[in-house]
Amino acid sequence: MVQNRKLIEVALPLEAINRASLAEKSRKVGKPQNLHHWWSRKPITAARAMLLAQLIDDPSSDPDRFPTEGAVRAERERLHQLIAQAVEWGEVTKPSSGLRTALRPLIPDVTVTDPFVGGGSIPLAAAQLGVNSSSSDLNPVAVLLTKALVEVPARFVDYKPVHPDNTAAQLIDWNGSLGLVADIEAYGRWLHSQAAEQLRTLFPTIDGYPTLAWVWARTAACPNPVCRIDVPLVSKWWLAKKSGKEAIIVPQIVDDPSHISGLRFSFSISHDVRDLPKTGTMSGRTGTECLSCGASISVSHVRKEGLAGRMGMTLTAVVADGGSRRLYFAPSSEHITAANVARPVAPVSGDISSNPRWFSPPLYGLTEFSDLFTNRQLKAMLTFSDLIADARQMVLKDALRIGMGRGEALVHGGSGAEAYADAIGLYLGLAVSRLADWSNNQCKWEANGEVSQHLYTAQAMDMAWDMSEANVLGGGNSGSFLACLKSIINPLRMARPGGKHSVLQFDARHAPLANCVVATDPPYFDNIDYSDLSDFFYVWQRHILAQSFPDLFRTMLVPKVGELVANAHRSGGNELASREFLTGFVEVFGHIRENVSPEFPVVVYYASKQAESAGAGNNRWSTILQAMVDANWQVVRTWPIRTENVSRRVAIGNNSMTTSTVLVLRPRGAHAPRVNFSTFLDELRTSLSAAVGELESGGVAPVDMQQAAIGPGMAVFSQYGEVLEADGSPMTVSSALVRINEVLDEVVNEEEGDFDAPTRFAVQWYRYNGYATGPFGDADDIARGRNTSVDAMEREGILIKRAGRVELLSPIKLPKDYNTVGDRHISQWEVLHHSIRALESDGITTAGKFIQQVMNRGDGGVNLDIVRELAHLLFRIAEDKRWTKDALSFNTLVTSWPEILRLARTPGRPAPAQATFDFEDDK
Incomplete structure (x- = not known):
């Protein structure tokens, strides 16, 4: 039976969804996530958009209403505008939301389910859209939180x-x-x-001020038998780091006849940074040293003291609310006594x-x-x-x-x-x-914000050496x-939940799914x-x-039994944990296949680092995709949803960028054919060649391209019953991911054929030298082979040559007063680099004005689609070479591109006389 294609299988307003996801993450208050801590929740805004696109038919599925390509495109654009409105924060929860009224006739009467409900993003998105949900989780804490977020408010509306x-x-x-x-x-x-x-x-x-927190340090006896003083295990001496308001804990040694060493530490507060102790900070990797005798205190010694119950605590500072600022006091006997409570x-x-x-x-x-x-x-x-x-x-x-x-x-x-x-x-x-x-005694004092932190600032329970004990009776303090x-x-x-909702405790392998629409955010292998x-x-x-x-x-x-995570500690090793995870997920996706409504695709959220999409040397992506393939699912589309700022240098440089990849699944036919390796590779090249341009036009950032390309790649692989390797063995998902990444590199590199001669030279030179200098002879050979010359490119401001060396001009070295009108010939390389210079030096408005100049040139300007493709190519080169700053620049330019173009064509500005860039297609 042929099912109508849903919007999520065809096209999405990806840039609007990404923008809303980032904005939601940046919000500090009022987020549903703030109800209670949970790990790696998906943005509600993105979940709303994806659910709408999963439920709504693509207009191409209704040829009677939309008989022409133009009619399909117009209706698709209308639906995209509705989704873009729906992802705006609070839009669908307004008391008199016109958007809900507009969406109501588009949304079918269905029940949405997430068998890994976690923090409840998906059922909450359903409730905000007025769609029924019935979700579940094995973890009772997840069930309770989602009941509080969705089920209970809906019952008492x-x-x-x-x-x-x-x-x-x-x-x-x-x-x-x-x-x-x-x-x-x-x-x-x-x-x-x-x-x-x-x-x-x-x-x-x-001193009459409300106390906000007490700062404590753990202590351990110095291992030096001559010393034996109780040493404070302090990770930092800072209390406040704001300029002009600095506060520091300063340790002193005083006599104490009651201690075996005859000495103890006392603490005072200084506002002079010159008093900052230069030593004595504790690390869980390197240990510390005794501030009294200088003896080294190893981590193993501290662990031994702790396991023997000999690790203590000492008060180092008291923090008070001074109204407009924090006040810091040395410990007093009153406050030490107040904390001396009999243990209940x-x-x-x-x-x-x-x-x-x-x-x-x-x-x-x-x-x-x-x-x-x-x-x-x-x-x-x-x-x-x-x-x-x-x-x-x-x-x-x-x-x-x-x-x-x-x-x-x-x-x-x-x-x-x-x-x-x-x-x-x-x-x-x-x-x-x-x-x-x-x-709890694992909370830390945060010196930059001058606040007490909570235990779970990460997906782990770390050891806190100096601890902030917050005043639980305070009037609203952290x-x-x-x-x-x-x-x-x-x-x-x-x-303002609409519909009926329930949350149950079930193992996902046995969750009640009959005739439901599945959208789920499963565990991420061994991540959490x-x-x-x-x-x-x-x-x-x-x-x-x-x-x-x-x-x-x-x-x-x-x-713990039945939890679907790859826990090597619990399972007895990585290999066994991976095997258990795969077996469990095959059972889950098999269960889904047998029970869900066939009218709708299944949507699966998955988060991972960008390099994981390569599939080489990791189990996360390959294992979950293998489970889907083994359960006879075809991946028909993937969408990268950004939940982190894609322009963060540290993320790009350390390959720590986290996005959520949304996978769209349809059941694979029972009699799917087997094909050989060469057939798969030919079809993969054809598919990715078409897909890369679509993804770039759709606003996919360079840093996300590798993950986005998994969709069309896996759609080719997973449509077959088997793909046979050259030796006749079945190809695994892990091997397929490697092939997809290789072909993606080929496709992106083939785009060089669309570049003009100076740009082809500059790309080749950049690949080998970046913005560093190289021999003139090499540059001359490459230039001649591309029908240009070093001298010509120097005149055009692409490079400089001196003393037998050639250097490409990086954006920061380009002149600010450059005007395209005075340049007889402008290359794609120049447009890209001057755009980056304008964006980084003067902001997005100046970049928009520059692109307007390019569009208004009498010779038709430059094909701006190709400029964007060039940025994607250079990003991949820079990322591969680990040129972090360059990768950041190219990625930021692409993510800013839609706004730059909008400013360039703002009404009231001169329209281009002739342009090779089709704005209707760009939409």
Whole structure:
């Protein structure tokens, strides 16, 4: 049965989606992701765009309505404009969104599912578009977070609040989630006030100022038997680095008869950078040295002390809120005493993973989750946790008081008073779970921003040597309960979910998918150890919420059996882990093939470094693609979605650029043929030759081209039952990816035939010399072979020659006063390099004016499509040579190209008399 092609299989407004994804990542507040920490969530804006394109027919599928290519193109452009509008932040969540009305007739009545729901981006995107969803995950923390993000707000849409302060408020239109949000905030503030009554003496002020944080350092005894002083293991002495506001911890040695060494360290605060200690900083790789005797303190010694329970802590500074600035004080006896709390019985239990790749604390004796909290932190966490049960009872009483029926519990599908009390308890529990991330002994003080950080700043649990203990009772400071409460309610203020939603706990191999549309963001091979990382939150959520969600918290820790990640530590080696991962994913994609609606393609998000697309020497890309192929899926398209700034020098230089590649899958026919290697290679060349131009025109950045080319390449490979190598063995996906990358290089290099003679020379010279000098004789030979001369190119300002050497002029060396009118002949190389110079020196407006000059030349100017192709080619050369600065320049020019062109053709400016660049095609 032939299915209608969906928009996602044909064309997307990729630049608009990428722009919105980057803008969303840059937002600091109000993002749905801020509800609670999760790892590597996809941008909601991108998920909305991809879901729309997955559900909407491409106009080419309806020849009766769109009988001509022009009609198809016009309708496709209209749909792209709608999607570009839909990715704008908050557009579809406006109370009176005209966009939702415009989209409604285009969206079919379907249920979307993500069997790896994670942080909930895909079901949330569905809810914002008014599409039903039924998703699942094996991880109970992921299930709980997505319930809070999607399922619960949808159940209590337009509810009036029940807290007496809110019900007394006049004239509020409690539409959407506003009533729910008002109650979360009201009961959250009650919770804070009750905790403050019990804990206030543990968090004193200092000199009349509210305390924000206490900065501690771990200590270990000096290994020198003559010394034995307790050495502070400090990673940095800085408290504040802003110019004019510097603050530094300065250690001193004082007498202490009570210590075995007779000495101890004390600490003062200096605002003079000359007092910065030059030594004594601790590293988990190199250790440190004793500031008293100079003895070397190795990492192994610190680990030995920690495992023996002899690692201690000492207070090094107190941070206060001075209104317009932070104030820093030396430790006082009052504040040392306030922290000296009897250790409560730990409310949480469980062992931290011993996998050293992601978890450092167990190497130093911190083996249980309760070990990650100071006595004062445990006391505070236990106090907040235990008050939630009281808050839930208050909600139930207040809901019944205003006439809400009791009804069933939330887990049984209720929507009355019992369910509402469960819902408020859920959000307060998540606020406390979030507080755990900000209030533990692995949090660090960040000297640039002068704030306390949280534990999970990366996808790992690192060891913190100097620790920032935030004031949990503060009025909204980083690490306080009220700050965590605010992060919970801000995303919910925007929530206007439509449709019906459910989130269940299931292994993806057995998730309920029947007749659903699948869009999923699966685990990334071995990149993130989800279950072990989320155990930290699970133990607190289990303590707080087990009564309300008993089925989610049946186990002591997050389930590990059945988790689809390649965990070599757990599986017994890389090879076995990779094999288990592949087997599991074949089962998942086989399960999807058997159950999902055949009308729609399957969409899979996958994130990886750019070099992984080559397939050589890594398992990530090849393993997940092999699973799809083995489960009889054909990859029909891939789209690179940028979630990181593609113009970051460090990312390009270190090959750490992370994008999300969206793969579009269709079932492969049951009788797909087998072909030999040469047939595959011929078809691959043909496919990539056509695809590269389309991808470049579609705004794909050079840094993303390698990943984007996987789509048409894998579409060729995966359409066949088998591709046979020269020796008759079946070609693997890993081998196919290598071939795709090789052919991509061939195709890009073949573009040189479209360049003018000076540009062909400059490309060849750049390939060997970059912007460095080379022998004149070599340059002369290359120039003659391309029907030009070194002298001619020097006159045109492409290069300079002196003392028998030739050097291409880099953009920074080009003259600012260059005018195309006075140049008899302008090459593609010159246009590119002067555009880069204008962009980097004076900004995008100046670059737009320069391109306008090029377009207005009487000779028709230069084909700007080829200038863009030239930038792609030079980027690949620079990246291969590891010329980071050059790669950055070429990549930035391409990503800025659409805006440069828009400025060049702004209405009111002179139109080009003749142009070889077709703007309609560029659209």
